[in-house]
Amino acid sequence: MPKESQQQREWRKIDGKPVGFLAYCRELIEYREVAYVLIGRDLIIRFRHTYFGLAWLLFKPLMLMATMTFAFGHLAGFAKEGAVPYPLIIFCGVIPWYFFSNAVPDGMGTLSWHMHIIQKTYFPRALFPLTAITSDAVEFLVAWLLFAATCVWFRFVPDWRAIFFPLFCIQLYLLCVGIGLGLSVVNVRFRDISNLVPFLLSIGFLLSPVGYTLDRVPEDWQLLYVFNPMVGIIEGLRWSLLSHDLHAFPRDAVLASAGVTAIIGWGGTQTFLKHELDLVDLA
């Protein structure tokens, strides 16, 4: 057995005081291998017992896109002649929304679902919401293959603005992390929030430009509407990938969304750090 000298090892102090953001991040990095195992496990569990396995990854966003193109593009008549193909517009809304609507409940529920592990072993508890959201993010990134395939089908090529695509993806990820971290703590204490969130998400779906575009919203309402952080993200993605004369850079939406994301991200993280230590006592 290896015998290191006692002096080299660090002292760890346990005194019940919450650690700061940076110290916590350092600890997360120390435990990163747990994250690899958890994410790998998440993805395995999701597809192990399913007949179609990985095909589900692509099937669900594809069906959502087809349904919404039919409902919004044709029934509601939002599809415009000559502009960007409507399925592409929908994809830019459906793919991020599908990620958001999975990541929020997944991140929120993880601490309660894994309470039996949390009560027995210590490791930074943020790993649970973070890995759940990251597993969803992997699905999210894979789903863009559908978008690429559809671009080929319609012979559509995004222009230089596509370099901004990753920025909006990162913002979306941070938004999910902020909400997921904050709600995961609340969910440990108040279980009935898990009834409320799916309901809010189904309202949020209609209040986000998933099946339609921002310019469909009356201008008087836009000022209020853009404070939904998903508006700036979805419209930003459309601007970066579909750009072609669809509309100008959605400045207000992107700015408002960045601001709201920053507030939610900070608030969620602080809530989590404040209660991370006494999670077991809260439950």
Added chain:
Amino acid sequence: MVAPCIRIAGLGKRYRLSHQHRVDSLKGWLTSLAFRRLDSFGPDSDYEEFWALRNVSIEVEPGQFLALIGRNGSGKSTLLKILSRIIPPSEGSIQIQGRTASLLEVGTGFHPELTGRENIFLNGTMLGCPIAVVRSRFDSIVEFSGIERFIDTPVKHYSSGMYVRLAYAIAAHVDAEILVIDEVLAVGDAEFQEKCLKHVEALVSNGRTCILVSHALEQIRRMATHVAWMEQGKLREFSQSVSGVLDRYSESCRLT
């Protein structure tokens, strides 16, 4: 005289015993917000304080095998939980040097849906062991646990004995400097218990530290280097003369 690797100083854990129905729903919380006080996110306002642990100070050096004894509810498990960072202390502090592996109650951090094999990796990394090391010791972990046949079965189908065997086998192989064991070993059969205790003895003589909660006084007498007697959340005796403390403890158990 070796420098201590665990310093427990004035440790206390307070709980609030609520005498009202606990607020568990958002609705209840909102009502209590409206009618009572604003910070009822925590426990209720109508409560009684209860110290599960108070004023406990112990120093443990590397190479010591500390046994915690005491009746049910004397604070032994609470102390181990704070030591393992499962719950925070309400006052005082613990300073630890070195990696800690804990075995608290049965089922130590296993994911029921995952197989034994997958849980070895999950649990091993949670105990701070790099994946590569877990992989290289995998066979030896499985051999120690003696459950080769069931290693690809989801652990939800395991018996509690199998749970403990696997959990102990993992904890034994992660090279933690400090091993914290709650009564779990009692679940394993006599042969496995003996195997574990032998293993702990070897670790301790190699300069590792072990803290064990047990009611098996004869085993403690044989192996522990130090013993701490807990009573009603307080440290009643802490001594190197294991036999003396054990005699007085069994005497007090007989009296009441």
